[in-house]
Amino acid sequence: MRTVNVGLIGLGTVGSGVVEILARHREHFRTRAGVDLALAKCADSNPERAKALGLSADIFTTDVADVIDDPAIDVVIELIGGTGVARTVVLNALGAGKTVVTANKALMATHGQEVMDAAAATGADIFFEAAVGGGIPIIGPLKHSLVSNEIQAVYGIVNGTTNFMLTRMAEDGLTYDVALAEAQARGFAEADPTADVDGLDAAAKIAILASIAFNSRVTFADVPAEGIRSITPGDIEYAREIGYEIKLVAIGKRTAEGLDIRVHPTMIRSDHPLAKVSGVYNAIYVVGDSVGETMFFGEGAGSLPAASAVVGDLVEAARHIQGSCRGLVGCTCTESHPVRDIADLVTSYYVRLHACDQPGVLAAIASIFGDSGVSIASVIQRRAEDGDAEIVWITHEAAECDIRSALAAIEQLDVVDYIGSVLRVEEL
DSSP: OOEEEEEEEOOSHHHHHHHHHHHHHHHHIIIIISOEEEEEEEEOSOHHHHHHTTOOGGGEESOHHHHHTOTTOOEEEEOOOSSSHHHHHHHHHHHTTOEEEEOOHHHHHHHHHHHHHHHHHHTOOEEOGGGTTTTSOOHHHHHTTTTTSOEEEEEEEOOHHHHHHHHHHHHHOOOHHHHHHHHHHTTSSOSSOHHHHTTHHHHHHHHHHHHHHTTBOOOGGGOOBOOSTTOOHHHHHHHHHTTEEEEEEEEEEEETTEEEEEEEEEEEETTSGGGGOOTTEEEEEEEETTTEEEEEEEEOSSHHHHHHHHHHHHHHHHHHHHTTOTTSSOOOOOBOOOBOOGGGOEEEEEEEEEEOOSTTHHHHHHHHHHHTTOOEEEEEEEEOTTSSEEEEEEEOSEEHHHHHHHHHHHHTOTTEEEEEEEEEEOOO
């Protein structure tokens, strides 16, 4: 057993968790995993973070090059985030032949192919378990445990912020704005919550999962994403009335026409396991042709859960180094499947709108749906607080393009005030 020297770049939330786990479990790693991990160098722009973590001055630097260029460093852990400096750090470390562990979903979803190519060029390893699902093991299982399967579908509740907000809206009737304020006050949402509430964070994660699950490169730009800003407690009540829950779901499916990849608020049946995932928890539901249906559940964010995944990768990286077997599993995107246009999606829809409460309104709207080839499964009409009618339409399966065409025409009706929510219904 030789000592594997680790260089850690980024001492923020996840980085501090990595420092804590390495200090707490170093002896356990020796006895249980057969590796000796030494935190040999750390870099961060803020020296106060190193002091707060009790790191000695002789292993700390503010220059990331000191970590990458140190020949004694075997593994570089990148925890900066983003696609700017972090991309340079990862590519330079791989170019120097060092193993890299990262939690950077944005980097892997946007520049994954470039990163994989850089690793292959020097025979280095790149690990990124923490990029999706925090502490939930999912990338490793997809690449190893489930490799005997053709993966048919991956569904994920992979953003804890929005899942917490939707849970609070469902359980206590909070409005979107109040739920967001609470999430921010409790540290679950950033001051600028755009990436979370608009589905962008989840889009990056499903791009990574889909690339691995379907062995075909999917990037962040390929994923249409919609967020939860338009969801109201009323929508959640209507959904429950007909046996559904509303969740922000990242969806990846293999179809005859290509890959169906998308993120949006989704109505899923209340008795499905994903519907029961609440609070800040994440879950990833995988369907394989041999294993059937499996679900991975746990905390999707936070210092120690994410650090757990990082250190798990680190232990595996150290085993590869000790066994002189790096580069065993590189890029698995060996196929090329088109990503299907969401306009070609066929599913059922939930549409909530406000209209004048007068004779002929229902007929006028139903006529437009019919002319667009959209069949109605059920209608719920209630008196709104302003005296108008709140009407909820549930459709049979219809093409996305036909739904959009119908809604564009419905919005032009003088008797329609506005369209509040349009949700897709997913029969998992």
